[in-house]
Amino acid sequence: MRELILLRHAHAEAASAGQADLDRPLSPEGLAEAEAAGRWLLEHGLVPDCVLCSPARRTRETLEAVLDVIGYVEQRLEPAIYEATPGDLLALAEAQDEAERLLLVGHNPGLERLLALMHSGQSGDYRGMPPGAIAVLSLPGDTPFEPGIASLASFWWP
DSSP, X not given: OEEEEEEEOOOBOOOOTTOOGGGOOBOHHHHHHHHHHHHHHHXXXXXXXXXXXXXXXXXXXXXXXXXXXXXXXXXXXXXXXXXXXXXHHHHHHHTOTTOSEEEEEEOTTHHHHHHHHHHHSOTTOOOOOOTTOEEEEEEOTTSOOOTTOOEEEEEEOO
């Protein structure tokens, strides 16, 4: 069995005048949410083998807060996660075939649509992932990532 953990970035500040979306930091509420996400992962024994994270500041800050709780994990910034489609995210996850437990830190609508695609087989069947939410998908160990192949093992939000 393999696990794919999806973590949406926590609440971020609104963009200030002239500020790029990529540069939006977490709000104080978001920092607390990210720390809570790290505690939840640790308490449930869901420390990943590998992390792929969007380069956006709010996702990096979410991951930093999580890692402050769970400890160091192999990680890589992956520019393709920012504004990714479910297919893009699926391809990134599948390329990490050595990881038994992979964490993707990213954005909606890509994450919530990937969750729907992997669980129900339909990317339009999504129900939302609030900021700071975690979805844990269980997948058969030896099969390729395909629509509808995963079961939703856990869903948490702050």
